[in-house]
Amino acid sequence: MAVAAPGEQPARSLVTQEMQTTIRDVVRSAKLWHIWTRLGMQDVRLKFRRSSIGAAWIFVNLAVLVLSIGFIYANLLGQEPREFIPYLTIGMILWGYLTNSIVDGGNAFINSEGYIKQISLPIYVYIFRFFVSISVTTLITMCAFVIVAVIYRVPVGPGTLLAIPGLLMVMTTSLLLITIFAHLNARFRDVAHMASVGMQVLFFVTPVIFPAHLLRQRRSMALVIDLNPMYHLLEVIRRPLLSAGPAEWHSYVAAGLVIVVLAAVATAVIAVFQRRIVFAL
Amino acid sequence: MAHIQLNNVDLEFQVGAKRHDTLKSAVRSGFGLRRRTEARTVKALKGLTLSIRSGERVGLIGHNGAGKSTLLKVMAGIYPPQRGTVVTEGHMCPLFEFVTGFEMEATGWENIRTRALLLGMSPREIDRKIDGIAEFSNLGEFLDIPVRHYSTGMFVRLAFATSTAVDPQILLLDEVMAAGDAAFIESARKRMNELMLRASIVVFASHGLDVLPTFCDRTILLKQGRIVADGPTADVVKAYAELSAVKA
Numbered sequence: 001m002a003v004a005a006p007g008e009q010p011a012r013s014l015v016t017q018e019m020q021t022t023i024r025d026v027v028r029s030a031k032l033w034h035i036w037t038r039l040g041m042q043d044v045r046l047k048f049r050r051s052s053i054g055a056a057w058i059f060v061n062l063a064v065l066v067l068s069i070g071f072i073y074a075n076l077l078g079q080e081p082r083e084f085i086p087y088l089t090i091g092m093i094l095w096g097y098l099t100n101s102i103v104d105g106g107n108a109f110i111n112s113e114g115y116i117k118q119i120s121l122p123i124y125v126y127i128f129r130f131f132v133s134i135s136v137t138t139l140i141t142m143c144a145f146v147i148v149a150v151i152y153r154v155p156v157g158p159g160t161l162l163a164i165p166g167l168l169m170v171m172t173t174s175l176l177l178i179t180i181f182a183h184l185n186a187r188f189r190d191v192a193h194m195a196s197v198g199m200q201v202l203f204f205v206t207p208v209i210f211p212a213h214l215l216r217q218r219r220s221m222a223l224v225i226d227l228n229p230m231y232h233l234l235e236v237i238r239r240p241l242l243s244a245g246p247a248e249w250h251s252y253v254a255a256g257l258v259i260v261v262l263a264a265v266a267t268a269v270i271a272v273f274q275r276r277i278v279f280a281l
Numbered sequence: 282m283a284h285i286q287l288n289n290v291d292l293e294f295q296v297g298a299k300r301h302d303t304l305k306s307a308v309r310s311g312f313g314l315r316r317r318t319e320a321r322t323v324k325a326l327k328g329l330t331l332s333i334r335s336g337e338r339v340g341l342i343g344h345n346g347a348g349k350s351t352l353l354k355v356m357a358g359i360y361p362p363q364r365g366t367v368v369t370e371g372h373m374c375p376l377f378e379f380v381t382g383f384e385m386e387a388t389g390w391e392n393i394r395t396r397a398l399l400l401g402m403s404p405r406e407i408d409r410k411i412d413g414i415a416e417f418s419n420l421g422e423f424l425d426i427p428v429r430h431y432s433t434g435m436f437v438r439l440a441f442a443t444s445t446a447v448d449p450q451i452l453l454l455d456e457v458m459a460a461g462d463a464a465f466i467e468s469a470r471k472r473m474n475e476l477m478l479r480a481s482i483v484v485f486a487s488h489g490l491d492v493l494p495t496f497c498d499r500t501i502l503l504k505q506g507r508i509v510a511d512g513p514t515a516d517v518v519k520a521y522a523e524l525s526a527v528k529a
Contacts, residue, residue: 018361035398042384042395049386049427118381119399120357120373275361279295 029124040132091208105178106185106192157244166236176262283371290365292326343503349486374449379440389424418442454485
C-alpha cells in the first residue's frame with residue numbers, strides 16, 4: 001500500500017484516491033472467491049436444510065406452476081403441449097433468475113449488514129455471495145428443464161450448446177442487476193418493492209407464458225416484443241435449448257446492449273456510493 | 282513492517298434521517314417524495330491524527346460514546362472517514378465480537394471454516410489449525426451436529442476458540458474481546474494473551490483499567506471524538522481518573 005503524503009491533502013486528490021481504493025476493493029473482493037463461494041453455497045444449502053425433501057422443493061415449486069399454467073394456457077392459446085410445456089418451463093426458470101437477481105439480490109448489502117459492520121472484508125464480497133446463491137439455485141432448477149426436455153422429446157444437437165454463451169450473457173446481466181439494486185436498495189429501501197412491481201408488469205408483457213409469435217401476429221404489438229430487453233435475454237438461452245440452433249441475431253445484439261448499459265449503470269452506482277454504503281445500513 | 286497511520290480523520294454519522302425501512306413509514310412520508318426534515322450530523326471523530334508502529338500495544342480508553350469503537354472501525358477500514366486519510370499496512374484482523382458468520386443450521390465444523398475464512402485465514406491455514414480449534418473448544422463429537430442444538434456455553438467456547446486462532450499482524454480488539462474480562466475462564470484468558478503476543482500491533486478498547494498497565498505501554502484517551510491524551514499508560518490512566526473525577 002502507498003504511504004500517505006504528510007499533512008493536509010487537496011480535495012481533488014482525495015477523490016481520485018477514493019476511486020482507487022474502490023477499484024482495489026472490487027478486485028480484492030473478486031479474488032476472495034473462496035469466501036463468497038462458500039457463503040453463497042451455504043445460503044443455498046441452509047435454505048433447504050431442515051425441510052424433508054430439501055432442494056427438491058425447487059422442482060415441486062416449478063412443476064406445480066408449469067403444470068397448472070401449462071395446460072390452461074396451452075388450451076387457451078391453442079398451443080401443442082409438446083412444444084408449449086418445455087417453452088414455458090425454461091421461460092419460467094429464466095424469469096425467476098432475473099427476478100431473484102433484482103428482488104433478492106437487492107438485499108445483498110442489507111442482509112449482510114452484520115458482516116459489513118463487524119468484519120473488514122471489502123463489501124463487494126457480499127455481491128458475489130448473492131450472485132453465487134441465486135445462480136446456483138437457478139442452475140439446480142435448470143435440471144427440471146432437462147427432465148421436461150426428455151419427456152417431450154425436445155430436439156438436441158450441437159446447436160444446443162449455443163445456450164452456453166446465452167447463459168453467460170444472462171449470468172453477467174444477473175451480476176450487474178444485483179450490483180445495481182444492492183446499492184440502490186441499501187440507500188432507498190423502496191427500490192426493491194418498486195422493482196418487484198415493475199417485474200410483475202413486465203411478466204405479462206414479455207413472452208413467457210405465451211409464445212412470441214402470437215403477439216407478433218398483430219402488427220402494432222410487434223414492437224412490444226422487439227423493444228423488450230427481457231424478451232431478448234430469455235431468447236439467447238431459450239431458443240438454442242428448444243430448437244438446437246441460434247437465437248435471432250438481433251437478440252444477441254439486444255442482450256449485448258443490455259449488458260453494456262447495465263455495466264455503465266453499475267459502474268456509476270459503485271462510483272457514487274463507494275464504500276459509503278456502510279453509512280446507509 | 283506493520284503500521285497504522287491516521288491523518289486528520291473526521292468521521293460523521295447522519296442520524297435522524299428518516300429511513301424507509303418499513304412500508305408504513307414509506308407511505309407516511311409519501312414514499313420519500315416529501316423530504317425528511319430532521320437530518321442531523323453527529324461528529325464521531327474529530328481531526329484525529331495518530332501513528333502506531335510495529336511492536337506497539339495500544340490501549341484506547343474513554344467514556345461511553347467517546348469514539349473508541351468507531352476509531353477501531355475506522356482503522357479496520359469499515360467506516361471510510363469523510364475527511365483525512367487512513368493508511369494501514371499488514372494483515373489486519375478486527376475482533377469486535379465472536380459470532381458474525383455463524384449459522385445456527387450449520388454444524389460446528391462448518392462454522393469453524395466459515396468464521397475462520399471471514400477472519401482472513403486461508404483454506405490451507407484452516408486445515409492446519411482446525412484440529413487445534415476443535416480441541417480447545419472441547420466439543421468432541423458435538424462438532425458434527427448443527428450449532429442450533431448447542432448450549433450457550435458450548436456456543437461461546439466454539440466461537441471463542443475459532444476467533445482466537447487467527448495470526449494477524451494487526452489485531453483490533455473491542456472491550457468484550459479484551460483479555461481480563463471476568464467472564465472468561467483461565468484457559469481462555471491464556472489463549473487470549475497468546476493471541477495478543479503473536480500480533481505485531483494490538484489496539485484494544487477497554488474499560489478495565491487494571492488490564493491496561495499489564496499489557497499496554499501506550500494508551501490513548503478519547504473524549505467526544507478527540508484525542509485528549511496519548512502517552513505512557515500510567516500517565517494516561519491517571520488523566521482519565523482525573524477526568525472521571527471532575528465529571529463526578
